[in-house]
Amino acid sequence: MKRSFETLKSEHFFDEEFPLYVNRATETFQVPFHNHDFIEFAYVAEGSGFHHIDGEVSEAAKGQLVFIPIGASHVFRPASTNPDKMSLIVYNCLFSPHLLDKFSGFATDPALLVDLRLMRDGEVPSFTLQDSDDAIGKLFLQLHREHSLPRQATKDFQCSLLLQLLIVVLRARMGTATAANARKFDRFDQLLAYTDNHLSEALTLSHLAQVSQWSERHLQRLFRRHTDQPYHLYLQSARIRRSCELLRHTPLKISVIAEEVGYKDIASFLSAFKKHAGATPSAYRKAASANCNT
Structure with missing residues (x-):
């Protein structure tokens, strides 16, 4: 046929x-x-x-x-x-x-x-x-x-x-770069992507050391050198950034969003969010909705 x-x-x-x-x-x-x-x-x-x-x-x-x-x-x-x-x-x-x-x-x-x-x-x-x-x-x-x-x-x-x-x-x-520095950058970039894709989990530096096969001390140096932040601040920023996306684009409850980005304690989430975003999650969502409707 x-x-x-x-x-x-x-x-x-x-x-x-x-x-x-x-x-x-x-x-x-x-x-x-x-x-x-x-x-x-x-x-x-x-x-x-x-x-x-x-x-x-x-x-x-x-x-x-x-x-x-x-x-x-x-x-x-x-x-x-x-x-x-x-x-x-x-x-x-x-x-x-x-x-x-x-x-x-x-x-x-x-x-x-x-x-x-x-x-x-x-x-x-x-x-x-x-x-x-x-x-x-x-x-x-x-x-x-x-x-x-x-x-x-x-x-x-x-x-x-x-x-x-x-x-x-x-x-x-x-594929894999031939230069040692390029390979290192690729590995670290993959580690950043891994972090961003597993924000709901307990992402300790010890866990990332196992994933990357780098020592915790070396990882701290890499985060400071390539993100201009220590690891714990990078992780906090990534979690708040993701929570902002969820607040803008989903109707999920704030407590659910907190868990989705790795916060088991809602009070800790609210405190970190206001520090980074300059507003509470509910106020941020309301402002984002108003901007979309204008």
């Missing part, structure tokens, strides 16, 4: 002034195989399934980023025909190669400039990366939110997010 096939054109997604488009799609078996005259990054946000590209099939799982160059024939398929049993939700970031020329106009890193040129010229084949620390997922969430809810200077902001995505992808593709 001959399968259906489509070529997707830029004019169906981009306006004349801004060649960038972002959406969040639930994949089905009705979507035909297709290629396109633009570049695409696809990010698996939820569920699992399969990705068919240029005659090959690979598993698609949460946290995967797929690069699809111009002309590549591909399609995502969920693992089941029953969406209640298993869904596959993918963020798609589509952009014109002309955007890469703009980025090349002010980028300075030699490796980045080469990657932008090769990607623009169609010399980078399709590839898949695993988002190990959710850095890519957060960028896609921001891209989608900014594209769906445009505000002042939204096109510039979306371009800056896409450039960040290209840099994060470049770093991941380059």
Whole structure:
């Protein structure tokens, strides 16, 4: 049986002034195989399934980023025909190669400039990366939110997010750096990401020493050198920053938010929050809600 096939054109997604488009799609078996005259990054946000590209099939799982160059024939398929049993939700970031020329106009890193040129010229084949620390997922969430809810200077902001995505992808593709200092920075950056992703837990310095295989004394030096804070203040700031996000974007009770960011004692949370945010959590939430409605 001959399968259906489509070529997707830029004019169906981009306006004349801004060649960038972002959406969040639930994949089905009705979507035909297709290629396109633009570049695409696809990010698996939820569920699992399969990705068919240029005659090959690979598993698609949460946290995967797929690069699809111009002309590549591909399609995502969920693992089941029953969406209640298993869904596959993918963020798609589509952009014109002309955007890469703009980025090349002010980028300075030699490796980045080469990657932008090769990607623009169609010399980078399709590839898949695993988002190990959710850095890519957060960028896609921001891209989608900014594209769906445009505000002042939204096109510039979306371009800056896409450039960040290209840099994060470049770093991941380059793999482990050869220089000892670069390896150390990568390890410490991963430790910061681990901390940010486990704020609800008891993140003692002793625990981080086990995770990182660095001594507690060395970790203290690294935090002071690279965050300009001792560890306990960095952790407190990260927890309050996360609680602010939850207050702005969720209806969770303040006591629940306190537990979500690692405070078992509500009084300690209230004291730390007011010190860092300059207001109580309830006052902060009220002010944030008022700003959104103006």
